[in-house]
Amino acid sequence: MRMSNLHHFTEHHRYCVSREFGLSVIDGRMLSSVYQPMVGAFAISFYRLLVEHVPADSIGYSGVEQQRRLFMTLGVEPNEKGRKYLIDQASRLEAVGLLQTCRIYVPETDDYLYEYELMPPLSPADFFATQHLTLLLRDKIGKFAVLSLREQFWNREPEEWSRRSIGKENISVPFYDIFQLNTHVIDYELEQALAEVATVRQPGMRESGEQAIGYSDIILRFPRESVNRAHVEKLRFDHTQMGVINYVAHKYELSPQDLCRLLDEDGVFSPEGEVILDALQYKASQHFRQDMKRQEKREIAAAKVVSIRSSASEENDDSIAPPEQSVEMEYYVEVPPQFLSKCDIHQYNMMLRNEPYTRLLQTFFPGAVPSHLMDMFEKIDLNYKLSGEVINVLIHYLMTMVASGGEQRMNRNFVEAIASNMLVKQVNTYEKAVKYIRDQSKVKGKGATTNTAAGSRSRSYAKNTGRSAKPEIPIVLDDGSAGTVSEEEFAAMMKKAAEIKANKKKGVSQAP
Numbered sequence: 001m002r003m004s005n006l007h008h009f010t011e012h013h014r015y016c017v018s019r020e021f022g023l024s025v026i027d028g029r030m031l032s033s034v035y036q037p038m039v040g041a042f043a044i045s046f047y048r049l050l051v052e053h054v055p056a057d058s059i060g061y062s063g064v065e066q067q068r069r070l071f072m073t074l075g076v077e078p079n080e081k082g083r084k085y086l087i088d089q090a091s092r093l094e095a096v097g098l099l100q101t102c103r104i105y106v107p108e109t110d111d112y113l114y115e116y117e118l119m120p121p122l123s124p125a126d127f128f129a130t131q132h133l134t135l136l137l138r139d140k141i142g143k144f145a146v147l148s149l150r151e152q153f154w155n156r157e158p159e160e161w162s163r164r165s166i167g168k169e170n171i172s173v174p175f176y177d178i179f180q181l182n183t184h185v186i187d188y189e190l191e192q193a194l195a196e197v198a199t200v201r202q203p204g205m206r207e208s209g210e211q212a213i214g215y216s217d218i219i220l221r222f223p224r225e226s227v228n229r230a231h232v233e234k235l236r237f238d239h240t241q242m243g244v245i246n247y248v249a250h251k252y253e254l255s256p257q258d259l260c261r262l263l264d265e266d267g268v269f270s271p272e273g274e275v276i277l278d279a280l281q282y283k284a285s286q287h288f289r290q291d292m293k294r295q296e297k298r299e300i301a302a303a304k305v306v307s308i309r310s311s312a313s314e315e316n317d318d319s320i321a322p323p324e325q326s327v328e329m330e331y332y333v334e335v336p337p338q339f340l341s342k343c344d345i346h347q348y349n350m351m352l353r354n355e356p357y358t359r360l361l362q363t364f365f366p367g368a369v370p371s372h373l374m375d376m377f378e379k380i381d382l383n384y385k386l387s388g389e390v391i392n393v394l395i396h397y398l399m400t401m402v403a404s405g406g407e408q409r410m411n412r413n414f415v416e417a418i419a420s421n422m423l424v425k426q427v428n429t430y431e432k433a434v435k436y437i438r439d440q441s442k443v444k445g446k447g448a449t450t451n452t453a454a455g456s457r458s459r460s461y462a463k464n465t466g467r468s469a470k471p472e473i474p475i476v477l478d479d480g481s482a483g484t485v486s487e488e489e490f491a492a493m494m495k496k497a498a499e500i501k502a503n504k505k506k507g508v509s510q511a512p
Contacts, residue, residue: 001087008112009114011066012066013113016063019117033149034137037141039089042074064113102114102115124150213254251388252285254284262284325430327430332346352392353392390428393434394415394422397418
């Protein structure tokens with residue numbers, strides 16, 4: 001549990017617990033014999049207390065309560081020392097895979113809610129096949145104790161049985177040899193009801209009113225004679241793959257018809273039936289760009305003042321779900337001037353963290369996004385493989401720098417230079433990207449201050465010392481006394497001139 005401020009985790013904050021499993025006898029033995037030596041008895045007690053929040057004969061969510069219940073039940077003082085201790089115990093459970101803690105920001109109360117999502121203990125086979133957990137247990141109890149503990153979970157097969165396992169033949173009857181399902185009729189009401197009452201949060205499902213594309217929306221429009229029909233039918237119970245498909249559809253604003261058209265193309269599925277994300281994104285990006293060009297032509301022909309894309313983006317903004325990934329307040333960035341009247345700092349940073357760059361660019365422009373800007377960031381996304389949240393921080397940095405009156409233009413070379421620098425420095429998360437642009441701003445501010453100080457030093461040096469680039473030549477002033485000579489001085493001068501003249505004549509006569 002990463003907690004930078006203890007005031008964000010107190011006994012007054014509310015919480016709930018979610019659990020999608022039940023503890024069996026083997027699970028209880030794994031907790032007491034294997035997990036407890038690694039994380040400690042108090043952490044396991046904390047885990048069992050969270051498990052009991054949901055009735056043993058059901059799964060799902062518990063009621064919302066104050067964390068005062070956790071402090072009082074565990075006997076922890078609700079002070080700074082007790083908070084640190086409880087955070088440390090939760091972190092131990094998170095490190096070994098028994099707990100996932102999520103923090104949800106509530107703008108109405110300007111406070112946080114906590115969700116403790118419990119994970120089941122690993123089975124003995126999975127645990128001892130996980131290297132880092134086995135090594136941690138070895139460091140806690142020793143190598144021979146680990147081997148002995150592992151043997152206690154297995155009952156070996158009889159020796160006479162193991163000899164006959166060579167000729168083993170599986171004669172089990174498969175499902176479709178006994179049961180026949182009416183697959184020609186799709187019960188949409190049943191699937192919708194099951195999805196509504198499902199306690200598991202399926203990937204790709206949004207918590208807002210914006211409806212995600214479901215399996216029934218795809219299979220109803222997908223051609224029966226398609227080669228990829230068998231792969232699409234496997235998506236019915238594969239929520240992970242449906243989440244990937246919904247992510248691409250939300251990012252590039254694909255309708256169910258467009259999505260079926262893309263899934264019907266070659267190279268979208270692997271031979272095993274898995275969706276190839278890069279191939280689907282590339283095809284969706286091409287469709288998105290073509291749709292943008294057609295949209296711009298329609299706007300020019302109709303001579304509309306407000307573009308269709310801007311109005312569509314405003315409608316979508318109203319139905320966008322509250323972001324699932326929160327932003328630490330220490331990584332908040334300032335809201336640009338053009339957004340001050342539209343959103344506050346919390347909403348802007350949430351949008352920057354979770355929205356695709358295609359939609360973020362639309363919010364910066366009242367009309368259509370310039371094509372050269374979309375080309376630049378599309379290349380950064382598809383070729384450079386920068387994450388979406390890093391691209392959003394880059395867009396914020398560039399837009400803020402241009403809006404502040406900087407002389408640098410947003411050309412292709414400048415943007416790609418910053419993106420390549422991010423790749424070299426391995427900026428792959430939102431926090432690293434914010435730290436990077438802050439460091440860049442400090443470097444630029446320091447450089448401007450250094451240049452100003454150097455200029456002032458040169459000016460003060462010239463002013464204080466009186467030195468200049470050219471040497472000063474003294475000027476002789478005529479005060480009127482330079483032309484007066486006395487009689488004695490005049491006689492001496494005439495005598496000296498006569499001697500010089502005589503010496504010259506004597507020298508000429510002696511010459512060969």
